[in-house]
Amino acid sequence: MIFGKSDQEILFRIRDCFPDAITETERKGEDGKPYIVYALKAEFLDEIKGLVDISDDKDRYELRFPGKRQARLQAQIPSDKTLIMERGIDSDFNETGNLFIEGDNLDVLRMLQKSYRERIKMIYIDPPYNTGNDDFIYQDDFSQSQQEYLKDIGVLDEDGVRQISEMKDKLRGRFHAGWLAMIYPRLKLARELLTDDGVIFISIDDNEQANLKLICDEIFGENNFVSNIIWQRASGGGNASDVVTGHDFILLYKKNKDLKFYGDESSRGKVMQIDEKQLRVDDDVVRKHFGRYKKGIERRCYYEELSEYKNKNQIDDIEAKINKGEYILIKQPNNKHFIGQIIEPGQRKILYSIVQNILNSQGTDELNNLGIAFSNPKPVDLIRYLINSNLPKDSLVLDFFAGSATTAHAVMQLNAEDGGNRRFIMVQLPEEIDPKKSKEAYDFCIDNLPPPPKKMGRRSGGLLFRPLPISPASVFGAPEKKSSRSIRKRVSISAFDPFAWWIRYFLETPKRLWPIPAKPIFMPIVRI
Template sequence: MNDKLDLQSKDITSLNIEKIATLFPNCVTETAEGKKIDFDLLKQELSTEIVEGNKERYRLEWPGKREAIVTANIPTTKTLRPVREDSVDFDTTENIYIEGDNLEVLKLLQESYLNKIKMIYIDPPYNTGKDFVYKDNFAKDGDEELIESGQKDEYNQRLVANPETSGRYHSDWLSMMYPRLKLARNLLTEDGVIFISIDDNEVHNLRKICDEIFGEGNFVANIIWKKRGGPPNDKILGTIHDYIIAIAKDTSKVKLYKKERSQEQLNRYSNPDNHPKGEWAADNLMANVKGGRFVKSLHFGIKNPQTGEIHYPGVDGNWRYNQGKIEELLKNDEIYFGKDGNGRPKLKRFLAEVSIGVPYPSIWDDVPHNNSASKEIEKLLGNLSYFETPKPSGLINDIIRLGSNSNDIILDFFSGSATTAHAVMQLNAEDGGNRKYIMVQLPEANDEKSEAFKAGYKNICEIGKERIRRAAKKIKESLNQDSQDKKDKQDLSSGDKNPNNQENQANPGSDIDLGFRVYRLDSSNMQDVYYKPQDYNQLQLDLFADNVKEDRTAEDLVTQVMLDWGLPLSLPIERKTILAKEVYAVAGDSLYCCFDDGIDEDFAKAIAQEKPLRIVFRDKGFKDDTAKENVKQLLKQLLGVSENEMKDRMKVI
């Protein structure tokens, strides 16, 4: 309760706007200054003739749209730094977890993952009036830069509240989503698809910006997910569903997969007559039951071989097949005339001949509800009471099955509690797949009064990473138990008690990637002079004899080089020692990095024997300027490449 006096007069303009909004809600719009009246539209509402005004066009507009477009195009100097201590199996895993602002991260991934992500799933803020949205402002001062680089205040100033009373309620949400979706589209494979969870508040606007970014013709479906069971408790109309918008990068190329048949569907198939083709189910033999196009050649009588009765499809109907095909089906006993043999003819649809799965429906009422998601997190981490609307891994599991194959990369840049990572690992465990995930999450600080903070989780990323660790442990234990149960059954059936029997000892979970590499968004590894030399005079430049920041490691530099050169972050990185110098070999001979001092001709000869495709040195690392040029010329000669090729193969930072 606010018990303080306003000590100011009433805002008459706001009161009048509210009155006009009551009569003409379509004339109230959002502007950069808040809610305003569109006077051209108001004039039109009060006139029976067309009022001249701004030229009409079919598109979605909001204050800040142009800035949102520019925001996606502005390059970033940020980088990612590896965090080994938070990672699991860093050297061998292909899964990635990134802490940082997803807009900056998406920009950094543009080269390394261009056209490489098969499926994206995101669960962004729904804009319910209680959500926070990202505040994208690139005119930052030094203090803001520290916040966004993770060096201060755990990013908690990166998110701002967006109440329904805000004059830019929809506009701020749209400005947040637009550049992120624009960048995300670039990462999708040509047959890729993005799934976006949303509710009634912004589903209409989401469709419109997706139509603009992806093209209206690339809309796939608006899936309705029944998110809770039982009677609704809403005051007006019970809302028990959310939406999942599916958009393809290119509908002519998109590849989606079918849903596995349920046991109930499989139970419809049987083989009561011991047909050699196996189990079957009766299916309609008619092409058009009512009305439709009449085809004379498909309109004929089918004779029951047992009773001699002749069946016709009806006046306006057709059989599905021509007479020759029907005779072939009769000969092979593939037409069914009912249990007593006196019914109308139907087709025997054999299970062995139908496709493996069935198309997913647009209404999902057979997947877990959101309350199961809370229980899932509670079972793994305890009652954190942090996530209000987490998604169940069973739901994400179905989305992954629909949108990706067993070797694809799945991206989620609103990772939250890392449900998507959990679902990827679980699905791989179930079908032996090798899907990889990339999770991106802003390390939003947890309230110090929250259960999560009291449990030791300072920010959302700490919750997400711990969930992945515990889910992986649980999955591994389950796989080991399944393996042991299978071994015990084999021992009982064969009497083989030999513990060295390799077939029985095999662990099906041993090949599943349950680790993840952690990277953290930070400011560039390079001193500012590296990007803005014009801002410094010669005396100041002497202070930057080394253009790499003092707190940065060789692994930090390797990561930045990988991003600059467009190499995936999941590639294996091997440490080697060549002539007492530390060398990082990325993906075999794809990239060699050495940032030690004293690089000279002898080292060039030694590293040339490795035949690397690309080599990176530190500018300060050469013995002297002469050595730098000699190393370049020597490598060019030893690797047998031209001057132009050498420019592409050897770089310095």
């Protein structure tokens, strides 16, 4: 097998060597309409069999699951849909290049092949963990009967593996096949979007980590596996009867492990004059190595505050590095000092196989500070850490399970701090918030967000929340009419609505210490 290559791409390669081996044939799309694809002639296979050894070993090593063939085919079906830019809010797209796409991510990944093939530098996704939680917008419980599963993958009906339906029984995963059928074609398509030196990070937990590793080995190539990063997402004890699990995994693959994805080392850190020399300094070293100095506060910890916010072991470690010259003190206008580290020429940032001091509770706190309750959002610092692992400042980042849009937040925050031009593509299903089932969320958005245009009005009894144009009027106008208490009241949004990133970025309290750019950050919206 040619790892990660689409069937049609493989045929193109065969055609280059054996033009007479390829013909055209007809397939039917999900809508039943025919389309033309290339195919291998049967007689060519007969000729090949006489020239080379063919393995017909049914006991060969590979990952198998019911419906795998149909899942593979889903990645080959061309899209019959179109991305439509929202009229009236696309004027600044050429300046920003950021996209928020509403729609099924399988359809979106198919469509992105046309314009973004081999253009994405980094992909980060946090797919459903197959935990049995039915509240997530991508149904998080893939347990089902065999008959139901066959319907979902297109064996018993014409829908194919588009969206695995919510199941009422709690049998775990139908041997995980449903989850595998969901993720397989998406990863196949995602690989084709990566640049040759691109990378993909995938968050996962114990439920599907082993299966995901096997799938990624098949799609990206076992030789392109980089690391299974352990992220300590929680600390302290718990109520587990056997072992307290306080970590998740982040699988890291390169499209081509022979190529480095690291960015220009000269673009990292801040240039400062030290001892009459222009040196590049990382002045955020304490937070990166020892965690935030105070819950909910973003700024760096001053040297003078160490005794108040760090434990004795951490302080001793920092003092030892200062005495050795590994860390330096950087004086600030208020006569206090940040702790920094000089970046030596040729030195590059590295990722560690264990990530600590970035807890999942930070992500929850970040949204709670905005008055929003969201299930298990990833902390911005975690995504910053991954993006900032020497990724060039002009990189394009994709997240096709956007959730609460932490990835977009991290990209914008890094750009605001270092003047970078990183861009993002976020993909998420639009979600209706039912005013009866999710009254708090519904009322909160009605009270605090500008009303959507008439053409984005009500549907099916609930308000279909769609992103609005980002302009000074729509961003800063509505929140000023409400008290901070109103903005910060706790609401529970069980399923993501596309305003989440908008709320996350623009409704933060005055305590936010990284600046809002003078020119509004614009993100055009396209939908299927």
